[in-house]
Amino acid sequence: MHIYFCGSIRGGRQDVAIYRRIVKKLQMYGDVLTEHVSHADLSEKGEDAVLGDKAIHDRDMEWLALADVIVAEVTQPSLGVGYELGRAVAMDKRILCLFRTSSERVLSAMIRGADSQPASSLFQVHDYAEEDVEGILEKYFGELAKT
Numbered sequence: 001m002h003i004y005f006c007g008s009i010r011g012g013r014q015d016v017a018i019y020r021r022i023v024k025k026l027q028m029y030g031d032v033l034t035e036h037v038s039h040a041d042l043s044e045k046g047e048d049a050v051l052g053d054k055a056i057h058d059r060d061m062e063w064l065a066l067a068d069v070i071v072a073e074v075t076q077p078s079l080g081v082g083y084e085l086g087r088a089v090a091m092d093k094r095i096l097c098l099f100r101t102s103s104e105r106v107l108s109a110m111i112r113g114a115d116s117q118p119a120s121s122l123f124q125v126h127d128y129a130e131e132d133v134e135g136i137l138e139k140y141f142g143e144l145a146k147t
């Protein structure tokens with residue numbers, strides 16, 4: 001299974017430790033195409049010194065098209081993550097967004113409002129506490145395996 005993980009880069013790297021934790025767990029279920037998003041040594045500048053913005057965008061759109069599932073940590077707001085999610089919806093992809101309730105933020109209505117019940121729908125938003133993140137992913141991928 002190909003998994004596309006989304007997390008903030010130029011939007012701010014405050015949550016990189018939780019991205020790492022999520023990606024490690026996701027690697028139990030498949031190939032995480034965007035593992036670099038979780039690397040502590042990737043700064044807010046992003047990969048531009050190596051790749052350039054057009055190459056980053058075009059590669060990521062190819063990976064998005066290839067992905068079976070998109071998992072996005074959406075607590076730290078990021079234009080890039082919002083864009084990836086919109087493009088993924090247009091591609092009819094299966095999407096799980098994770099939002100940490102301990103943060104003082106309020107998730108954008110354009111993300112929370114895209115969650116369409118029932119729980120089996122393609123676009124899901126889960127509020128979570130950091131210590132529960134592995135359990136939430138186990139449940140999500142367990143359900144996915146049944147479909």
Ligand SMILES: O=c1[nH]c(=O)n([C@H]2C[C@H](O)[C@@H](COP(=O)(O)O)O2)cc1CO
Nearest residue numbers: 006007008009010011046047078080081
């Ligand atoms: O260097 C990069 N590499 C890269 O893969 N991205 C993608 C993956 C992330 O899920 C998302 C982050 O967007 P932003 O940088 O606007 O926070 O965009 C974004 C950048 C920099 O914008």
